Amino acid sequence: MLRVRFHGRGGQGIKTASQVLGTAAFLSGFQAQDFPLYGAERRGAPIVAFTRIDKEPILERGPVAFPDLILVGDETLLEDSQAAPACGADALTTLLVNSTKAPNSLKDKLNLLTMPVTCGLTKLCLKHLNAGMILSTALAAAAARLTGLIPLNHLLEAVEIELAEFSPEQLQKNLDLVREVFELLNPVVFQEREEAGLFPSKLMALEQQEVRDAAPLITATGNMNLRKTGNWRIHRPEIDYEECNHCMICYARCPEGVIKEDAEGKPEIDYDHCKGCMICAQECPKHAIKTLWEMDYEHQSQ
Amino acid sequence: MTTTAEHHKKIKDLHPQEGMAPGSPLCAGCGGLEGIRLALKELGDNVLVCNAAGCFTLLSVYPFTPFKGSWLYTTMAAPVPAAQGVRDALDIRRSHNRLANEDDFQVMVVAGDGSSADMGLSPTSAAIHRGLDFIYFCYDNEAYGNTGFQLSGTSPFGSATQTTPVTGEHPAGSEIRKKDLFEIWKAQNPPYIATVSPREPIDLSNKFARAKTMKGPRLFICLSPCPTGWGVDPKDSLLVAKLAVDTGIFPLKEYVDGQVIHNRIPRKRIPVEKYLEPQKRFHHLFVPKRQDDIIAKIQAGVDRYWERYE
Ligand SMILES: Cc1ncc(C[n+]2csc(CCOP(=O)(O)OP(=O)(O)O)c2C)c(N)n1
Ligand code: SF4
Ligand code: SF4
Ligand code: SF4
Numbered sequence: 001m002l003r004v005r006f007h008g009r010g011g012q013g014i015k016t017a018s019q020v021l022g023t024a025a026f027l028s029g030f031q032a033q034d035f036p037l038y039g040a041e042r043r044g045a046p047i048v049a050f051t052r053i054d055k056e057p058i059l060e061r062g063p064v065a066f067p068d069l070i071l072v073g074d075e076t077l078l079e080d081s082q083a084a085p086a087c088g089a090d091a092l093t094t095l096l097v098n099s100t101k102a103p104n105s106l107k108d109k110l111n112l113l114t115m116p117v118t119c120g121l122t123k124l125c126l127k128h129l130n131a132g133m134i135l136s137t138a139l140a141a142a143a144a145r146l147t148g149l150i151p152l153n154h155l156l157e158a159v160e161i162e163l164a165e166f167s168p169e170q171l172q173k174n175l176d177l178v179r180e181v182f183e184l185l186n187p188v189v190f191q192e193r194e195e196a197g198l199f200p201s202k203l204m205a206l207e208q209q210e211v212r213d214a215a216p217l218i219t220a221t222g223n224m225n226l227r228k229t230g231n232w233r234i235h236r237p238e239i240d241y242e243e244c245n246h247c248m249i250c251y252a253r254c255p256e257g258v259i260k261e262d263a264e265g266k267p268e269i270d271y272d273h274c275k276g277c278m279i280c281a282q283e284c285p286k287h288a289i290k291t292l293w294e295m296d297y298e299h300q301s302q
Numbered sequence: 303m304t305t306t307a308e309h310h311k312k313i314k315d316l317h318p319q320e321g322m323a324p325g326s327p328l329c330a331g332c333g334g335l336e337g338i339r340l341a342l343k344e345l346g347d348n349v350l351v352c353n354a355a356g357c358f359t360l361l362s363v364y365p366f367t368p369f370k371g372s373w374l375y376t377t378m379a380a381p382v383p384a385a386q387g388v389r390d391a392l393d394i395r396r397s398h399n400r401l402a403n404e405d406d407f408q409v410m411v412v413a414g415d416g417s418s419a420d421m422g423l424s425p426t427s428a429a430i431h432r433g434l435d436f437i438y439f440c441y442d443n444e445a446y447g448n449t450g451f452q453l454s455g456t457s458p459f460g461s462a463t464q465t466t467p468v469t470g471e472h473p474a475g476s477e478i479r480k481k482d483l484f485e486i487w488k489a490q491n492p493p494y495i496a497t498v499s500p501r502e503p504i505d506l507s508n509k510f511a512r513a514k515t516m517k518g519p520r521l522f523i524c525l526s527p528c529p530t531g532w533g534v535d536p537k538d539s540l541l542v543a544k545l546a547v548d549t550g551i552f553p554l555k556e557y558v559d560g561q562v563i564h565n566r567i568p569r570k571r572i573p574v575e576k577y578l579e580p581q582k583r584f585h586h587l588f589v590p591k592r593q594d595d596i597i598a599k600i601q602a603g604v605d606r607y608w609e610r611y612e
């Protein structure tokens with residue numbers, strides 16, 4: 001069995017990627033299983049999806065703990081402890097990162113046992129779809145190619161099935177993208193794992209407790225800022241103070257309330273919590289807020 | 303008509319305090335979040351929120367809360383009964399001199415449209431009848447958002463939801479008109495009702511400033527663009543809120559002393575399609591083929607509304 005895990009952020013098409021791969025495997029004569037896993041978090045928050053592929057009926061259920069193939073849609077996830085995309089990666093795992101960085105720099109940084117594959121999928125998505133954040137078909141194509149199990153024609157057919165609601169032009173753009181990604185990568189040889197790849201589960205006896213102890217009672221106030229949502233950002237707003245006229249409209253519009261007026265009356269963004277919705281950039285009457293790629297920004301600052 | 307003076311005239315008059323800490327798990331660009339943020343800026347910290355199950359339940363996730371005041375989580379139909387309970391408890395403490403007046407809380411229900419217009423309507427009606435002293439903040443994202451965007455009583459005619467998909471038989475998506483929660487409350491003649499938009503912070507803040515000095519049941523309906531369910535880019539969610547007002551689809555109004563006051567009558571209403579087209583939930587009205595009959599019906603509904611006031 002081949003176990004694949006996709007990591008990305010809500011809104012990037014991670015679930016669709018796992019579905020396209022599952023359907024493509026099915027069309028290629030395999031049994032397939034695909035499903036996403038997300039908690040209470042929303043668009044922008046880390047999301048994971050799984051595809052299992054096998055010749056035999058698949059009886060295994062639940063999240064994949066020890067994947068053969070991991071695809072990371074967003075480089076900023078690599079150091080996100082909530083996402084932990086490299087979790088469970090061992091000597092049998094191949095990890096593909098949507099990045100233009102050199103593979104060995106990532107290998108050392110993430111303590112990987114195998115050399116990761118890097119591929120600049122965002123640029124390709126921008127080229128074909130004019131949107132760098134919708135990674136569904138590009139990630140599915142990368143996964144399908146790396147498995148070495150799925151021929152291009154079945155992959156293209158799967159894309160047509162899964163994107164049936166798209167307009168013919170949108171579909172064609174995705175098919176072109178898929179073709180380019182498929183031809184760019186080479187298959188990897190995977191070794192069959194012996195164990196099922198599930199964590200052993202133990203049942204725990206629950207003892208009756210006082211309601212005060214058992215209920216989820218929060219006695220602190222306003223402590224939500226301990227959760228840093230800055231790592232949700234795909235885009236990064238940056239204020240150009242040469243252009244800014246201190247009207248503070250950005251402050252009024254930011255749903256997170258993370259733009260503050262500093263001592264000189266200038267707006268200042270709290271990047272620990274800014275989710276990168278880009279409302280501030282859209283609403284600034286002076287167009288003084290630039291939209292950067294968070295990924296590029298991190299490259300520069302390293 | 304007894305409206306107090308306008309406290310706020312420009313952005314810099316907005317109360318500088320943030321009533322909520324950032325870091326919540328709500329979607330980037332959530333219009334409703336901007337609405338409640340602005341509301342709490344005006345109301346201050348002494349607010350006790352009774353929150354019905356829905357997206358905003360995620361505002362507090364154990365062990366974190368964004369609120370400076372208190373927050374109580376209830377089932378979808380029961381935020382108002384909860385508000386009655388806490389209001390009574392606070393009043394009892396006050397009558398025993400165990401709670402100083404300045405430490406008292408403004409009790410505020412926070413609930414989605416599904417809870418407000420569907421599941422929780424009956425206990426709400428009873429509470430208005432009893433004259434319960436509370437603020438009701440309904441963030442209207444026009445569907446059951448938390449469970450993946452199914453039709454609610456306030457989903458608009460012509461919108462696609464998970465339970466009203468566009469099919470050959472149902473080319474409009476939903477064929478049912480939106481419930482008018484403003485009119486439903488108005489029929490019971492409460493002291494205050496207002497519609498607010500997250501894109502109109504001055505109007506919103508003035509309305510909260512007015513309501514906070516009143517007693518009894520007071521309703522706010524906040525149009526809450528939902529990038530996830532409406533299918534708009536997060537950066538455009540407040541732009542869509544603006545278009546809702548400029549097309550006349552979402553009238554900014556108040557009900558005070560038995561009278562409806564429109565806070566802004568759009569002089570030249572722009573065509574409704576400007577609001578509809580950017581949203582994926584109305585996409586089927588434009589592609590693959592324009593459905594002029596449905597767009598015209600939506601426009602006619604808006605025109606009919608404003609004819610009464612122009
Ligand atoms: C009686 C009941 N039925 C169903 C649910 C599941 N449920 C939880 S939140 C939710 C959607 C609520 O919709 P709305 O009130 O509009 O709030 P939103 O999620 O849009 O913020 C549903 C159906 C529930 N909690 N209780
Ligand atoms: S909205 Fe633009 S011009 Fe106004 S304060 Fe913000 S960055 Fe400056
Ligand atoms: S992108 Fe701008 S509006 Fe959005 S959370 Fe960040 S600072 Fe606030
Ligand atoms: S689904 Fe919509 S209403 Fe719910 S948190 Fe996300 S944007 Fe807000």
Ligand SMILES: [Mg+2]
Nearest residue numbers: 414415445447
């Ligand atoms: Mg709702």
